[in-house]
Amino acid sequence: MKFCPICSNLLLVELGEQNFRFCCQTCPYISVITKKISKTMKLKRKEVDDVLGGEDAWAAADRTTTACPFCDSMEAFFVQMQIRSADEPMTTFYRCTLCANRWSGD
Incomplete structure (x- = not known):
């Protein structure tokens, strides 16, 4: 510009x-x-809080035998949260016990 x-x-x-x-x-x-004319500018990513509570929340989470979509692990932690209106079902968030990747499911 x-x-x-x-x-x-x-x-x-x-x-x-x-x-x-x-x-x-x-x-x-x-x-x-x-x-x-060109100029490259590397943007700094904004740090955001973990909405799922960080590492402490996952330490107390329950385990399930859900397959991880990122690795071959057959075990994951899960936490359920109400993120929509009250008449909608809860959303389940998973975290792999092996690779620590996270995903969600309804």
Whole structure:
């Protein structure tokens, strides 16, 4: 994103007579694009709280013989939570005892 040095509005890219150029919609500023412009920016992921209670909640969870979709384990922890309205069934969240991947099921 480039901004106009005169009025600070966002510049648009348009095809000029022979090449592409930046132009401003509110003032007469025009700048010819002479080279490739690119910038890569790595975004930092926001840290979020574990809505299922973290490691302590899984330590007290019950076990079931549900197959893990990520590995060959045939055992998983499970926790049930009401995440929809009261007239909908509870959602079951699973965590593999072997690979610790999580998934949900109704």
